[in-house]
Amino acid sequence: MTGALDPARKAALTAGETGYRTPAEPAVGLRPVYLVDGPLGLVSPTFDERDTSLLLPSGIALGATWDPDVVRSVAAAEGSEARSRGFDAVYAPNLNLARTGLSGRTFEMLSEDPLLAGVLGAAFVEGLQGQGVAAVPKHLVCNDTETERQRMSADVDDTALREVYLRPFEHAVRAGAWAMMTAYNRLNGTPCAAHAELLAIVKDEWGFDGIVISDYFALHETLGPALAGLDLEMPGPAIHFGARLAEAVERGDVPRERLDDAVTRLLRLARRVGALDGSSPQVTAPDVPPHEVLTDAAVASFVLCRNEDELLPLAPGTRLAVIGPNADRPCYQGATFGRIRPEGGVTTPVEALRKRFPVSYERGVDSVPAVSLGAFDVSTPDGQPGVLLEHFRDGELVLSEVRGDSAFIWFGHVPGVGATTGPGVLRLTAVCTPTADGRWTFAAGGSGTTVLSVDGTVLASRPAPAPGDVMGQVARAETTGAEVELRAGQPVTVVAEMTSAGSRVQALTVTCAPPPVPGALARAVRAAAEADAVVLVVGDELETSRESRDLESSALPAAQVELIREVCRANPRTVVVVNAGRPVDAPWAGFAGAVLQGWFAGQGFADALARVLAGDDEPGGRMPVTVPLRDEDRSTHGETLDADLRRNYTAAEPTGYRHLARTGTRARFAFGSGSGYTTFHFGPSRWDGRRVRLDVTNTGARRGREVVQVYVRAPGEADARLAGFAGVRLAPGETAEVEVVLEGRVWQRWREGRWQVPPGRHEVLVGRSAEEVVEVLEHEV
Template sequence: MHDHIEHLLSQLDLEQKVRLVSGSGLWRTCGEAQIGLRPIVLSDGPSGVRGERPFDERDPSVCLPCPSALAATWDEDLMARLTELVATEALRKGARAVLGPTINIHRSPLSGRHFECFSEDPLLTARMAVVYVRTLQSFGISSAPKHYVANDSETDRFTVDVQVDECTLRELYLKPFEYVVSAGAWMLMAAYNSVNGYTMTESPLLSDPLKGEWGFDGVVVSDWTAVRSTETAGRAGTDLAMPGPSAEWGQPLVTAVKEERVPEAAIDDKVRRILRLACRVGAVEGVERAVLAFPNVADSGGLLREAAASSMVLIHNPDELLPLDANDLRRIAVIGPNAERSQIQGGGSAGVTPTYSISALEGIRAAVGQCVEVAHHKGVDVGGTLRPAPTEAFVNLHTGEHGFQVQFLDASGTVVDVENRRATTLIWTLAELSDVKTIEARARFRAPGNGKHTLGVAGRGHYVVEASGEVLIDDFAKPRDDFAAEAPTYLDGELMLNQDQQVDITVKYEVPTTGQIAEIIIALKEPTWPDDESIASSARLAQMADAAIVVVGTTASDESEGADRTTLSLPGRQDDLVYAVAAANPRTVVVVNSGAPILMPWHLDVASVLISWFPGQEFGNALADVLFGAREPNGRLPTTWWNYQDESILPQTCPQDGRLNYTEGIHIGYRTPITVREQPAYPFGHGLGYTTWEYLSIETAEKLDIGQATWVHIQVSNTGRRTGREVVQVYLQRTDSAYQRPRIWLAGFAPVVAQPGEMVEVAVELEARVFEHWSPMSRRWEIEPGTFTVLGGRSAVDLRLHTEITFDSKVVP
């Protein structure tokens, strides 16, 4: 491949080369017919493959459980099967590179994109990411792990300068990237933020350790619009500026090279890497893809259902109320704001338009059928915010189907095109609208209740919204980012309507002349009862039921790219709702439908607590499987759930004077030194399942040689009444270290399945690397002589077995 790349490069002049180092639009790289180079389609991908039309319901996407949920499975085999589904989707949508996985660290649960990352632990993050990278690329589709590096929060994300010491950077935040490079990643994405004074698209970290020490031979693509300079970025390690054409890397970069302010050798290196990627994914004529295998997922719905159930974490079940026996139930109360409008995914660029979505209420009703009455109440309003309107609230009068008719008008007012859309989020690229001056969307709205209905619209530009000829909104919307990743800010107007009253809605929109996209996002807030009345009604409903299931959680506005949370508390009065229902019915199960940890002041006052995360489109079916015992909740927490929102425990996400100081160093999550008062509500690695386990013995080598990996052998026994799956976890501890160490750290894990009464031996591999620390003096990895304690158990707190491994002398790998 090397000689062919050099041959292709030699045929290009400077202008052609500079053209190739920026995109040709929002989601495509540039092609070059002279050398047989075709454009490569890039697609966002952490929760599904969005493709080039990410919000077009006519080309929907499979919606996977969010990455935090996938990490909660601690199941690399399942991760591989899900990634094969991602490959299937990528090929269907014509994408040859998927922008993921997100391998930043759960530094703080307040982070807006917490749900989009795997874990607070670098090893668990790395192992899940390596499976994703290897599996996706085994089908000739590039991964692009992101965001390199320390992009662990969203506040001031374009400008924040993260201050972090070298040891912390190496041992926590760079480690997952080092693993995926070692696994052969073909792309990485450089982040928006700065680290120690350098914006990441210009950072020396792109040269070392990435391209130098680690030997990364792939493409560094910028996060969208993150290339901000011509000369500095042109000389640095970013290879591809997206989207394009880039104003910084167009003619200004050609001029900078000609004037010798940027060496042409730097441009040549970028183009070589882009050509290498093109050869690998089959975008060069006459060059076959690096891999010719094709994915084959026969039952995507079944796989997604299995994955969602496997990710669910049963954290509290002292009297074993779960699993419920449907044969013993006559009436179930399903309560809570997320029961009927369940949150299957977070907000931002990870979101997709799903092929379908099963709510918690739908899944439960389908599971019990006609034999059990299912009563429902919303419970409380979650904070009074507008949310994207359900398509079912509107009828296209021209088709009779749910949705809008959309007309496109030119400058003379002539209709040049018409679309019938079954959606309330409508987004187009400006390239599609070159002859369009205005867009008009029309539908009939049927009021779902009595009282005040708030209609909203968001996007960029000027909007006029009319209801049966009456102007509700006439204003300019606050624009969000140019690729529809951040949560929208809505303009709104109010309608006083009776239930089932109908009004004709017209949205008139002036297409913007700058940027990349045009969008109309319709939102709705339905009439609500006062919370006190709703909570009382919910409690009465629960009191008359054999069991109550309360589905609480967050929304895509609460957890989204572009903003961090300010509180871990549930939105609105959901806590009061849980207390009231639990007081009315002791057989209350709480399902937490959030992507990141929340505070649960009621967790010991209810019978069971089940964490469902943002579980993807099969949520309701998977939830019913777990609630009624068809599947065991196999999940284990990939991050710590705290009892308090205490600044002494939780790192903050708000910069001061433009800087965000990682003063906690390596001590995050379960690694944090904690007092009795600060014990977490539920620790990293915790999860109960539907059986019980006894840990019997632990064995390993007493001494290790230089660079030697080892195995830890742990015997466990299933002491429960049903077959179950356990995740055996091994941690290391060094109490007499001369170096700064975390309290304990994860060194390995392995899942095991056992029948009731069966004893099994589990072998957990410990790589040589897990014993190493980063030495700031020698600036390399070292192993400290002395004794490491090896701890085996069920979580970072429940460690039932221990042994020791000794290194006799200082080892420098």
Template sequence: MDFDELISRLDLPTKIRLLTGADMWSLPPLPEIGLDAIVMSDGPIGVRGGQWRPGDPSIALPSPTALAATWDVDLVRRAGRLLAQEARRKGVHVLLAPTLNLHRSPLGGRHFECFSEDPYLTGEIGAAYVEGVQEGGVATTPKHFVANDFETERFTADVVVAEKTLREVYLRPFERVVAAGAWGLMTAYNSVNGTTMSENSGLVNGVLKGEWGFDGFVVSDWTAVRSTEASALGGTDVAMPGPYGPWGRRLEAAVREGRVPESAVDDRVRRILRLAERVGALRLPEQQPSELQPSELQASERIDGVALVREIAGRAFTLLANDGVLPLRAGATIALIGAAGREARVMGGGSAQVFPEHVVSPLTGLAERAEVRYAVGTDPRIRLSPLPGPVTALFLDETGTVLSEQPLADGEARWIGQLPPGVDGERLRTVRLLAAYTPEVSGEHELSIVGAGAFTLTVNGESVLDVTIDLDSDDLAVAFLAPPERRVSVPMTAGETYELALTHREDASGGLVIVSFTLGLAGPSAGEEELMAEAVRVAGECDVAVVVAATTPEVESEGFDRKDLRLPGRQDELIGAVAAANPRTVVVVNAGSPVEMPWLDEVAAVLLTWFPGQEAGAALADVLFGDAEPGGRLPTTWPRRLADAPVTNVTPVDGKLAYDEGTLVGYPAWERSPAFWFGHGLGYTTWSYDAIAAEGTSVTVSVTNTGDRPGREVVQVYVEGRLAGFDVVEAEPGQSVVTTVFLPERAFQVWKDGWRTAGGEHTVRAGRNAADLPLSATVKM
């Protein structure tokens, strides 16, 4: 289509209206030029859509760290195609993913949503993700451009970083996905070298759009555009959400007064129209939306999402240690220990959250394969679980008139940006949760309120808690996803029904509408010591003990960084006690990023499942019993202790966060041996690395499966200590395979006022991980 001709039909106010969201998740339609509304949705593990509710379930894939742990670009591309299928089903044109920020420090609270500490691996996995989604006619927006590798003060922090470091480390994954054809990109909240990224013309206009030739659209992170003229000149194309914000009439005035050229507005509109054409939201004006041919945008065959999620999870599971206890023999009795054994943590908190139709817990998955005895041992969760449903949410105006009545699956109430039909945010004054609860056990029950603002909780009409909860953070993610909790103890009798009502008084100030609070419940339970003793007893009575140890939403989530790498609660103590009772103890680590493992030398095996997605338990059974091989390799180095990590600073000082370590990020910077190196991972067979040959920038490696089972190996190639290529190979017992890895030119380049190829001879090594590279060859440039 002739975009310039379409733009010429629009007046200035209409063009500017297109640059800001029509609401929380979409850009406005312009039917006069055949433009439909463009709908965006959070990812990266699923497509939530416009509602933060479970009414329209979403496939929940494993976390991005798990995707990266597969080291398999073809598998990740298939995951992308599944996400595109989900997006089309939900009417979504743009997926707000993937996250390309790096694991600069293990304390990053949102690292489960990123891929790796390594820029090359991040770029390759990110490019496969982008290609897979966009093959299905859905746009991606790799994020957060750039240096958004922490959560503390993320709205205001200024990252001070040398250009060499930016180019060789933090910009490199973005450069790769732009080369892969990304249709969108999201700017970060933070500043880089004194300029916030929504206004950073040097990086957005200069590097991204100019030097790299990016022809897609640049969307702000939500609420990140805070100025009119500076942001309009800084390269951000779309300010989300809307329709409020600093553009609109103020930007129109800036254009009319000559402070912002209209050509800058036209360029933004052109990019939005190009996006619309790519995703099927732009048609000839005389066409109706229904006349579009979906087959042009959809994959040729439907993907079985449940099967693919299960496959990816198993391929991502990373076997860190194994004395031979795994795979388990058929008929073994299993002691399953840990709160996460019954309620696995399958995803991280924040914008990555979706609502799957079902979740297979480890208990459910293993019970289908073996005799399982379960004991909780200890529960590290700080907050009470939501009250079991059914629960009803009433939306009330100032007079008490019901504007809407919404059924809820449990006591969690969340709406952001879009309220239920019939609810006017200006009229809304109160949201009330109603539930009838009949306890099974008599005794003291704990009720909790999680949220911010004024609340009243009643039981059978009598107030038991009347409180105003204040936040200590301005971060929208913290307000929405991790507000404080208040508890009250209430005696209840088994068999009696109690009418519970939680009333939340809403702020009717207009603008962005957020309803986010939870009514929690916990019944009487045994004390911690009794639970621990029961777990030890059960473990000693079974053939093998499987302890599922997990982080909690208070440890890994969007909105805050981690304070340490310890497993929360008394889980370390529980693992030590269980291992003492049963030498065949397998620890399943259910975490999105590194944790310390003081019990490592005391257990028989350690299996890392990351946040494994909705098929967690089924995939765990597949791997523990050997139906599937744990195919994962670490995308990030795991320290023995936090103090050993080369970078531990994620807290700005006086508003600035200095990346003083320069390019020494991740495994090249380690001075002490970690618990497990970048690239580490065991399978159920063994491999020999036999030969290497280099010709030009292609490296050929021969390996042999020396074990007695079929297996999969990730052949890793490093240049001067940095990952430069990899490939996944498979072989039968005794079979040798040969793979050729083509090394990118960038592997031999450094930044010095431009990219410079380092001439001479370069040592190329191949092997199993960053510290186990038995083969070497020489490449001459």
């Protein structure tokens, strides 16, 4: 089909037309291909809060299921919604690894382990593509931290690169992924989007026949990415591909065959998703009931790390004190460009638990985090609910609209206004009616010079970002603000005005925080002492995990740690629910009666939590990451960028549970650990050179799930690595044979430029976690 196009028209197909679609080409029967970000659900292409979608369990929550079927069903729900809304490809899953536990996007990642991330990532690919929608696994490769992500270099030796960081992507390719996205960062000094050796592994060695897409604005030149094998520059309109690529082909700097390959891959994707005349989406799986799937997935993701004296499940009629900042304001996602507005709203934990138990509620901490100004009691100057957003170009008002949010981002084009590269002024006006006396905090920031005023008095101002950091500052949603004394019920007018000289992205964020409410801890302690049991929900807020910024520590805020200690002292029958998208430091765990990892479990979080605490279901998850006794126990602790913005991955290898095994250090919550509401017995294991078989018996009084985990240790190695796993659900007293198949790659190591199986005696470890091994078998090579 490419023969019908001249080089210029071919090259026009190598860049997006906008931020979310590719160009059409009638000569070959090609309509636009519509692409959307989607690791936690379908992101509005114009980042419009009025566009809602399903809010999925985050990557780390899906990783905690240790269940490909659950992951596949969640991805199918997203794929079905995408197809119904006209999207052809979804940027998901995130296959980077939670190697430090401190990345600003840990919540999107499936695991610290490459095999678990790979198996579950492959299931996500299958679930999406079963609905005729392309999966776009990302970010190839080593985009495992956010600090300076567009400039830093991950310096990794070939062994770690092949055995660890590329493994999940290889699984995705073997699962048939139709597309893949390259990362912002450099790999050993070369940008991933222009890394010929990297893309040769994917396309030539693995046989990937899909399209390779750049992360947004990741390209800085034409020749490097084109010659390396990148196929599509995003977003559009073209900057470095398109016309510039056509010129490079005309000069002979880029072979015509390379251009033909890029276009062929786009057309192949178009055929698969039904974007070519005569084609239709390759739908191979039925639709799934989305809300049921998402709640069941949340249940499957919860990990019970501690349950002293069988505190859980709670008996009917238990008088509960529900406490904690996340009980009435749970966190579902981090602050990224890909933020989801869930359809129909969501239930909070305290609301869900009130349907099942007698409940008293206390927040427990004095402070309330800043959130979007639109979340408060605000109106436009003429009294409409929401905020007034006005766009000016050349001093003239070109668009005025009422919006329900106060955080806005546009890539390339502002609907109804024009290109973001044009200079202009964006003004937000809101009449805010305080609900309490005290010092309220307002803040604002954006892609240009931003001035914030309250009742005509300038409260704060923020200069425009440096030209090279516009994307970073917008991603971090950096704001400047100040306090102002307000009286309850007395409205004030808040105005934020952002003046931009024009850039590839435009943004404005305005936040508000009410005054603290003193005495919250004392009230929470009294409520705890008077209750039969306590459900204490702690964890992250939206700003905890943020794109373009990493965390400094894995600890909870000091006020939450104090709350846990004091509430557990007042009532040892306390269930601490950790609502966080990352491994959280838990030196307080021994004070609690039970500890439940709740992650960012999607829109079904609260209902799933009530079901699990009441005993309708058991928590079915296992830890997809390690929680060490302290951050200093990690091999990556103290790892930083050097003066040349290089991060030495090799020096920290291996990371996670493998590092702890090498140093003989116990974890607080081990990789793979977790329990339910029953007990299991593992019978003797049988090994036939390809699979482990063993009988597993439910020895408790309830139906439950166990996960058999198999690790391997090659001759001379000090640590074992996950090689396979299988889950089984059994009724009380039931026994079933469980089979764990080990693929050939688990024995191989990358040595001297090729895969080799070390000769000698390999150990095959069978157990319940990386630290709880019940039997060791041998495999001779």
